[in-house]
Structures are given as C-alpha cells and as structure tokens.
Amino acid sequence: MTIARAGVDAGRMRQLGVVETPLVRLDRISPPGRRIYAKAEWHQPTGSVKDRIAAAMVAAAEADGSLAGPADIVEPSSGNTGIALARIARMLGHRFSVLIPDNVSHERLELLEAFGAAVEFTPGAEGSNGAVRRAELRAAQTGEVMLHQYENAANPGAHEATTGPEIEWQLEELGEGAPSAFVATLGTGGTIMGVGRALRRSFPAIEIVAAEPPAGETISGLRSMADGYIPPVFDPTALDGRVLVRSGPSIAMMRRLVDEEGLFVGPSSGAAVHAAVRRAAALPDGSVVVTLLPDAGWKYLSTGVYSGSVDEAVEAVADSTLW
Amino acid sequence: MSATINLPTILRGHAGGSRTIEVTGSTVGEVFDHVSRDFPKLGEQLSSPDGGLPVFMNVFVDDEDIRYLAGLDTTVDDHTEITILPAVAGG
Numbered sequence: 001m002t003i004a005r006a007g008v009d010a011g012r013m014r015q016l017g018v019v020e021t022p023l024v025r026l027d028r029i030s031p032p033g034r035r036i037y038a039k040a041e042w043h044q045p046t047g048s049v050k051d052r053i054a055a056a057m058v059a060a061a062e063a064d065g066s067l068a069g070p071a072d073i074v075e076p077s078s079g080n081t082g083i084a085l086a087r088i089a090r091m092l093g094h095r096f097s098v099l100i101p102d103n104v105s106h107e108r109l110e111l112l113e114a115f116g117a118a119v120e121f122t123p124g125a126e127g128s129n130g131a132v133r134r135a136e137l138r139a140a141q142t143g144e145v146m147l148h149q150y151e152n153a154a155n156p157g158a159h160e161a162t163t164g165p166e167i168e169w170q171l172e173e174l175g176e177g178a179p180s181a182f183v184a185t186l187g188t189g190g191t192i193m194g195v196g197r198a199l200r201r202s203f204p205a206i207e208i209v210a211a212e213p214p215a216g217e218t219i220s221g222l223r224s225m226a227d228g229y230i231p232p233v234f235d236p237t238a239l240d241g242r243v244l245v246r247s248g249p250s251i252a253m254m255r256r257l258v259d260e261e262g263l264f265v266g267p268s269s270g271a272a273v274h275a276a277v278r279r280a281a282a283l284p285d286g287s288v289v290v291t292l293l294p295d296a297g298w299k300y301l302s303t304g305v306y307s308g309s310v311d312e313a314v315e316a317v318a319d320s321t322l323w
Numbered sequence: 324m325s326a327t328i329n330l331p332t333i334l335r336g337h338a339g340g341s342r343t344i345e346v347t348g349s350t351v352g353e354v355f356d357h358v359s360r361d362f363p364k365l366g367e368q369l370s371s372p373d374g375g376l377p378v379f380m381n382v383f384v385d386d387e388d389i390r391y392l393a394g395l396d397t398t399v400d401d402h403t404e405i406t407i408l409p410a411v412a413g414g
Binding site (some may be wrong): 050077078080081106127128129132149152185186187188190212213222224225226227228230231236239240241243244245246268 | 333334368377378379380381383386387389390391406408409410411412413414
C-alpha cells in the first residue's frame, strides 16, 4: 500500500523526538563579506535530517488510520530515512523492513540492526532508483505499509512546517535580515521543496538552489536514461538553479568543515557547503546564504572519506552509495 | 568552438566506449546536433519527441544545470565541460 498525504502534525513530530537544531555561522569558510549559515541536523535523534520526515510521515499515517495499530512497514532508503523510520517503528511496536543498496557503509547497516530493522539488499549498481522500484513491487505484493518518502507530501511538509520556520526565527534572533539564497542537496527533494516554500513565503526574492550530489557518476546499473527517476515530491520548476557537485569538491569541503569550522559532517554536507560558497561568492557583499548539513561523519568513517588524500578518498567511494 | 562532453556509463556504449567526446558548436543545442551527426545512436538518447531534453536526463554546463540557464541555447566555448547525468534519487 503506497500512501501520499499532506497533513503534518508538528506536535506529534516533537513527541517522536524531533528537535529544533542549531543554525551555525560558517565564519571561516564563508567568502569575504558574505555570511553562510547552516542547520546542524545531526542533532536529531538518529543523527540526521531524516528524523524530521520519518516522524512527519508516521504522524500522517497515524492520523489517516493506516498505522493505527501494529503494522508492517517497508521503505526504500540509502540509509538515513531507513534508520530514522526503524527507530520510530521500534518505539511504536511496528515491524520495519528496509530495501537498501548493497554498497552502503557498514555503519548504516549496523544502525539499522540496532533499531531492529529487517534489511533486504538491492543491487548497489542500481543506486536508490533500484531500491525504490523493488520496494514498490514488494509493497504491492505484500500489502505492507510503504510510507514512500519520494512521494509522501509529509516529506516536504515536515520541512515547510518545522525546518523553514526555524531558520526564519533563528536568523531574526541572530539579527539577520532576508537571506539571499537557500542551498540544499537533492535526495528526495523534500528538504529543498519544503524549506524553499516556507522561506519564499517570507522572503519572496530568495533564490532556491539545489546541490546535485554526484551519485549519478557511479550508478552503472541503469540500462538507459529512461531508467531515471524524479521523485514526485520534487518540482524542478520551484528551483532557481541546480549545481553539480562532484565527489572531489564534496569531500574536500567536508574536510575543510572539520579542519576550519570544527564540524564533523558527512559528504553530502560537504556538497551543500561547496554549492553554498559558490552561490555566496556570486552574490553582493553583505549577502546571507543558508544551507543545511544533513548528517555527521560517523556513518562514513569506514568508507575511507576521511583517510589519505582527497583523490584517494574519491577512489575509495567510487562504487559506494553515499546518499 | 569545441566543448568536452562527459558521458554517463549508460551512454558510453553509443560513443565507442569513450568517457568523454569533443564536439563543436556554439550552443548546447548545436553541440547536440553535431553529436547526432557523429554518433546517431547517442543523439537519439539526447532528445525527446518534442525536441527538448528527455525528462530523466540532466545536462550541466560547467556544473550548472542548463534548465536554469538558457536551456539548449546555453552558450559554450572551448573550455566548456558539458556533463550528462541520468536523474537519480537519494535518501
């Protein structure tokens, strides 16, 4: 059973552990005269931004009755959404299965195991696209509840209801005016859609810019372009720009965040900040750019992204699904 | 003008297995026209029936998505890198 619904219950999200995260200023990495602020999403219960959407999707499913009692839930994920859903499912007494590419890091699998998830591997060469297709088939056959982060309106809804408004009051508290741009990485598209909607409502002139992570460079299992996948929650027309950020610059910036800002983040955070710096540098002096750091570095230690030179790290993760 | 096109794995078979190809043209559209002339099978993959970009294909000029620039009219020069990627998800 695949579900798409709109309502978001921020109160229930808080009951399920979602917290307000710090908005930190990147003093050393921001280009001269510009200020980049970043949401530190590793403060969420399982250490990633995905705790927000997992809680929102479960709350919506409770509200419409599909998770009224103990249920079997299945979800495709490259890691963070699966871990976040596994935690909530364990708390609430649901059985949870995740379909996950077989080339993700050991840490993600160990976390899923810790939260009691049943893991079904999908071919790593198909990336997340393959996990989505196979999960849809499985849910259709078994009748398991598939919250479907890629098409569930509660995914962007979670960010429109919580992340976006948090950024607004945090900027105000910091004495900042209207931000010139919001930059975030694309996975499902939920973050940039939801935060973008909230910020554009308050700051109509803001630019919404996506950082495209380099997963496409390593996905070799697609048979043709027609095997591509655009999540239904993602509306490309809602963006003002999209920047490709390759593995090298992502990892290099991830390491700069550790070295210069003291922030131990994962590779997608490096991609987001690389794109934010690029955008900020093109904006007038005094501009404010906001970005979002999806998770910390703990889940990627075994991949080699922190070891050796950047070139060696790029080589080490060439066949991995990082996000 | 001669731009460099970075091809994704799934398209390299249509270009003799090459990871990159050099193609002339002053806009992305012109470059793709010349690709169709030199590599007809590859050219078929680069356009949709309505003449635009295939929905599941993303094209970046110097790492900027051309959908947010001037589309197929985006200009290229001798140092331009055009990167083609299939639409993939994460999460």
